Amino acid sequence: MRALVCIAVLGLMASPAVSADFAAKGLKIGHPWTRPAALGGTGAGYMTVTNSGKAGDTLVGIETAAARSAGVHRSAMNGQVMSMRPLPALAIAPGQTVALAPGGDHIMMVGLTRALSQGQKIPVTLVFQKAGRVQIELSVETTRPASAAASPNHH
């Protein structure tokens, strides 16, 4: 199942910066990625989570050997100041796609145990209430085609 998904993705992608999608138990993790970051620093992970199952599921934890601690964060604007706070649980309703994206919800990795360099794949485990542990890899990318094309004012 996973091999088939990867082949389909590879066939569709023209960019050399290939990042695989991951699928497990009705959930699809689309284009997990992160930015280059220094050893000891922090990193943010982004992806889409699609629930194609019949029941809702909830993302309740993040595990990775690449950081001392990791979890889901929610970003919000307080006046002119962007702040973020831990999100203990992120619900994904049936049929819904939840986007973890810059400026919004993201995976926060604090105390990186390794430098994140472009082209690397960083193993991360997403822990779901029902689907359980789903292994993915964040691909380390410097630029994103979508954000490169978009105006910085279009938030």
Ligand SMILES: [Cu+2]
């Ligand atoms: Cu954060």
